[in-house]
Amino acid sequence: MRVEAASDSALFISFADSISLETHRRVVALFHAVEGLRDRYPGIRNLHPAYSSLLIDFDPLQLTHEQLESLVAPLIVESVPSNLRRSGLIEIPVCYDREFAPDLATVAQHSSLTEEQVIATHAEGDYFVYFLGFSPGFAYLGGLASQLHVPRLVAPRKQVSAGSVGIGGAQTGIYPNASPGGWQLIGRTPLRMFDAATSPPSLLQPGDGVRFRGIDRFEFDRLAGQQQRDR
Amino acid sequence: MILVIKPGLLTTVQDLGRRGFAHLGVSPGGAADCISFRIANLLVGNDANAAALEITLLGPTLEFEVAATIAISGYGIGDSSSLPINEAFEVAAGTTVAVGPLSAGARAYLAIHGGLAIPEVMRSCSTFLPAGIGGFQGRALRAGDELVIGKQTQVGSRKLSPALAASLRLDHGPIRVTASLQSGWFDQETLGRFHEQAFTVSDQSNRSGLRLAGEPILRTNRGELLTEGIALGTVQVPPDGQPIILFVDQQTTGGYPKIANVIAADLPRVGQLRPRDEIRFQRVEIPEAIDLLLQQERALYEAFAL
Numbered sequence: 001m002r003v004e005a006a007s008d009s010a011l012f013i014s015f016a017d018s019i020s021l022e023t024h025r026r027v028v029a030l031f032h033a034v035e036g037l038r039d040r041y042p043g044i045r046n047l048h049p050a051y052s053s054l055l056i057d058f059d060p061l062q063l064t065h066e067q068l069e070s071l072v073a074p075l076i077v078e079s080v081p082s083n084l085r086r087s088g089l090i091e092i093p094v095c096y097d098r099e100f101a102p103d104l105a106t107v108a109q110h111s112s113l114t115e116e117q118v119i120a121t122h123a124e125g126d127y128f129v130y131f132l133g134f135s136p137g138f139a140y141l142g143g144l145a146s147q148l149h150v151p152r153l154v155a156p157r158k159q160v161s162a163g164s165v166g167i168g169g170a171q172t173g174i175y176p177n178a179s180p181g182g183w184q185l186i187g188r189t190p191l192r193m194f195d196a197a198t199s200p201p202s203l204l205q206p207g208d209g210v211r212f213r214g215i216d217r218f219e220f221d222r223l224a225g226q227q228q229r230d231r
Numbered sequence: 232m233i234l235v236i237k238p239g240l241l242t243t244v245q246d247l248g249r250r251g252f253a254h255l256g257v258s259p260g261g262a263a264d265c266i267s268f269r270i271a272n273l274l275v276g277n278d279a280n281a282a283a284l285e286i287t288l289l290g291p292t293l294e295f296e297v298a299a300t301i302a303i304s305g306y307g308i309g310d311s312s313s314l315p316i317n318e319a320f321e322v323a324a325g326t327t328v329a330v331g332p333l334s335a336g337a338r339a340y341l342a343i344h345g346g347l348a349i350p351e352v353m354r355s356c357s358t359f360l361p362a363g364i365g366g367f368q369g370r371a372l373r374a375g376d377e378l379v380i381g382k383q384t385q386v387g388s389r390k391l392s393p394a395l396a397a398s399l400r401l402d403h404g405p406i407r408v409t410a411s412l413q414s415g416w417f418d419q420e421t422l423g424r425f426h427e428q429a430f431t432v433s434d435q436s437n438r439s440g441l442r443l444a445g446e447p448i449l450r451t452n453r454g455e456l457l458t459e460g461i462a463l464g465t466v467q468v469p470p471d472g473q474p475i476i477l478f479v480d481q482q483t484t485g486g487y488p489k490i491a492n493v494i495a496a497d498l499p500r501v502g503q504l505r506p507r508d509e510i511r512f513q514r515v516e517i518p519e520a521i522d523l524l525l526q527q528e529r530a531l532y533e534a535f536a537l
Binding site: 006031052 | 250251252253254255256257259352353359361362364365409411412457458459460461462463464465482483484485489492493494495517520521524525528
């Protein structure tokens with residue numbers, strides 16, 4: 001484990017230089033513990049968990065690196081029991097119809113599976129949120145079956161529709177907003193993944209468990225309509 | 232009510248930022264030059280965090296339908312403009328205020344006594360353009376927009392101390408940086424060059440990041456970096472060797488190596504860089520960086536002490 005200054009206003013705690021479920025659990029445990037400090041220490045401004053690290057942005061006029069390090073040190077756990085329940089388990093309906101899945105054929109070809117097998121494999125997986133980044137509400141999901149690890153597009157798309165479900169290397173994820181994107185698209189969810197007007201604004205939080213549920217176009221339209229009305 | 236006659240190049244509603252949502256991928260946001268922003272608000276007697284306008288290069292033309300006390304802070308407003316800078320002044324009902332092009336720096340702030348009545352989104356009034364969050368309908372101002380002035384308090388306008396007013400000149404010295412997490416991925420010669428050479432701020436710069444052009448800075452370590460959290464003001468180096476200063480609307484995580492990090496006291500100066508400006512970096516240690524921040528805060532405090 002390494003603890004170092006990332007800037008005059010940021011402390012960086014790193015558990016490993018590689019991705020593992022064990023490291024991820026330690027990051028999430030520390031993230032939750034430091035979240036719990038914020039009420040007493042308003043100088044802690046922002047937390048940036050990632051695969052194997054946590055960056056803490058703080059106000060250097062209220063806290064020093066040394067003070068923050070001594071607050072955080074007792075919260076670092078050596079290991080997290082693997083049977084620990086995940087903070088949340090979110091089910092996300094996904095329509096894998098061809099019009100939402102422009103890269104399904106590429107993924108099938110790459111994985112030597114039929115398109116139906118790709119869909120079944122993706123929908124059966126047991127996923128979890130490593131962290132969120134890239135854009136508001138964009139969750140990097142781990143747990144993707146190794147056959148479905150497919151490289152990103154060589155040239156990213158200039159525009160990906162909100163709700164698009166994609167694969168990028170060993171990860172899968174959902175684009176919460178229309179944005180440029182380089183992941184292979186295999187479906188779309190009608191759910192609003194990020195809504196700044198709700199609290200919390202993001203459907204997914206670091207450490208959450210995620211399941212996908214395959215839905216047909218009828219169900220997609222019905223749920224999309226329901227989301228519109230709920231606004 | 233204030234009517235936007237001309238929006239200017241990029242005029243947005245800002246405050247001091249949206250803290251506490253980085254773990255959901257939300258950048259800190261807020262005024263690009265938080266010192267000028269606070270000065271504008273303090274001049275008109277507002278809380279330093281009150282919603283105000285961030286002006287970029289070319290200012291808006293606004294018609295005030297009611298009388299107001301306003302202040303414009305920054306480093307130089309239009310040559311043709313007769314508006315005072317860094318000073319509160321009264322605007323009579325029916326007056327049109329044309330800010331025009333900025334003559335120095337990239338940004339100026341226009342604050343109105345009472346602040347702008349803007350609903351908070353995720354505890355902030357700042358506009359995050361990439362996702363259309365907050366501010367005035369999540370976007371930059373357009374002609375025809377109507378801004379509502381917030382509740383006015385009894386606090387009157389204030390003046391800057393002459394000493395601070397005189398010291399408000401654009402500092403063209405090097406931008407000071409501390410080491411960052413992957414500074415060691417660059418050899419001594421490359422690090423030396425990074426701190427010696429001049430970079431040009433590219434046209435492809437915005438509130439998310441300032442792209443710099445110069446002799447490529449290439450790393451010697453071929454390691455793969457796992458995506459990790461990004462501190463405000465990080466200088467990251469993509470494979471092409473052209474550094475990017477990640478700024479207020481930055482992504483919260485990233486996978487490019489980071490060679491340096493702009494010190495907190497110099498972040499407001501980054502907000503004043505224009506495309507084609509030339510900049511240099513100077514390495515300092517963290518205690519000095521914090522000292523500079525303390526001095527800056529003390530100067531601001533003293534400037535408004537009665």
